[in-house]
Amino acid sequence: MPSPFPGMDPYLEGSHWGSFHVELSVEIRRQLSLTLPAGYHVLTMPRFISETSEDVMVTRGDIYPDTAVFKEHTLVWETTPPAPVQIVTVMPAEQPHYVVEIRTVENQQLVTSLEVLSPSNKRGQGYRDYLNKRDALLRSDTHLIEIDWLRQSRRPPMREPLPEAAYFVFLSRSEKRPVLDVWPISLSDKLPAIPVPLLAEDDDVRLDLQLAFTAVYDSVGYDKLLDYAQAPEIALPEEIAVWADTLLAAAELRKPRNR
Numbered sequence: 190m191p192s193p194f195p196g197m198d199p200y201l202e203g204s205h206w207g208s209f210h211v212e213l214s215v216e217i218r219r220q221l222s223l224t225l226p227a228g229y230h231v232l233t234m235p236r237f238i239s240e241t242s243e244d245v246m247v248t249r250g251d252i253y254p255d256t257a258v259f260k261e262h263t264l265v266w267e268t269t270p271p272a273p274v275q276i277v278t279v280m281p282a283e284q285p286h287y288v289v290e291i292r293t294v295e296n297q298q299l300v301t302s303l304e305v306l307s308p309s310n311k312r313g314q315g316y317r318d319y320l321n322k323r324d325a326l327l328r329s330d331t332h333l334i335e336i337d338w339l340r341q342s343r344r345p346p347m348r349e350p351l352p353e354a355a356y357f358v359f360l361s362r363s364e365k366r367p368v369l370d371v372w373p374i375s376l377s378d379k380l381p382a383i384p385v386p387l388l389a390e391d392d393d394v395r396l397d398l399q400l401a402f403t404a405v406y407d408s409v410g411y412d413k414l415l416d417y418a419q420a421p422e423i424a425l426p427e428e429i430a431v432w433a434d435t436l437l438a439a440a441e442l443r444k445p446r447n448r
Contacts, residue, residue: 190412191403193440196380197338197356198406199433200415203422206339210307212405213336214287217303220401221291221385224394228294229387236286286310291387300387301332311342320346327366332386335359336398338374341423355429358398362386376429417442 192198201209218233225231289303304310310319323345326333335345337357344351345359347369354373360383361369372381380402384393406412417437425433437443 192406192411193417193437193442194376194433196374196378196399197376197402198411198415199340199355199376199423199425200417200421201411202339202341205411205414206307208409209405209411210305211287212409213401214289214305216401216405217305217396218289220396221289221394225291226387226391226394228391229291229300230294231289231291234288234290236288291385293388299329299331301334301385302326303334303385304336306335306337306339306345308339308342311337311339311344316343327361330363332363333359333361334383334385335361339423358383360384360386364389376425377432418444 214233218231221231286307286309287305289305290299291301291303292299306319309315323333335358337344337359340355344357348367351357351371352373355376356374358372358374358381359369360371363386372383374380380399382395382397382399385396386393417440420430421433424430434443434445438445
């Protein structure tokens with residue numbers, strides 16, 4: 190059964206994102222491998238992002254001795270040393286992440302890097318690490334494609350405000366920087382087919398993101414894993430939630446909510 194949504198499915202933005210991210214990266218690699226001209230190959234490369242909680246704030250208060258004995262007329266404090274306590278600290282966690290890379294066969298030159306953004310590289314230390322990697326790519330001759338199908342957390346930085354949209358695809362051609370091609374995508378939109386640039390002497394290849402999404406959704410069987418009778422884990426704005434409710438009710442996946 191296909192997704193009830195015409196394009197990206199907001200129910201995939203929650204706890205199922207990890208598996209979806211992996212499967213989408215692999216499907217994009219598979220699709221590109223069928224269309225790349227001779228002299229190129231495409232790989233799905235694993236990366237690990239260090240993520241820490243930034244919600245924990247530690248403060249120091251005034252410190253007083255646990256026990257004190259005051260000796261009259263001498264003004265001398267005698268203290269007993271405090272006993273240690275054991276408290277669990279916040280440790281950085283290594284979050285798996287995958288990037289699709291197009292390279293030349295002859296010298297392994299990185300021609301195009303395609304990133305499917307995840308929560309771990311849109312917030313905290315993971316976001317800062319991603320920006321460092323992104324900056325290095327933008328200073329190079331490598332083309333960069335970023336697929337941001339997550340509504341929460343930070344977008345890739347732009348000098349101008351982005352249009353209102355739930356999702357985005359960004360294409361940075363090395364020869365056109367700092368200007369990017371941007372595809373704003375609403376929940377009611379079908380996912381676009383985008384060009385994937387190669388070396389200057391070769392034509393772009395085409396990447397059909399709707400085809401890739403549908404192949405992943407069907408092969409994994411997300412229709413059996415996602416509970417459309419409930420609200421999505423990442424809440425929708427009220428107006429969009431009403432639209433989604435009508436859509437799901439028409440597909441007989443949910444009873445219309447009372448208004």
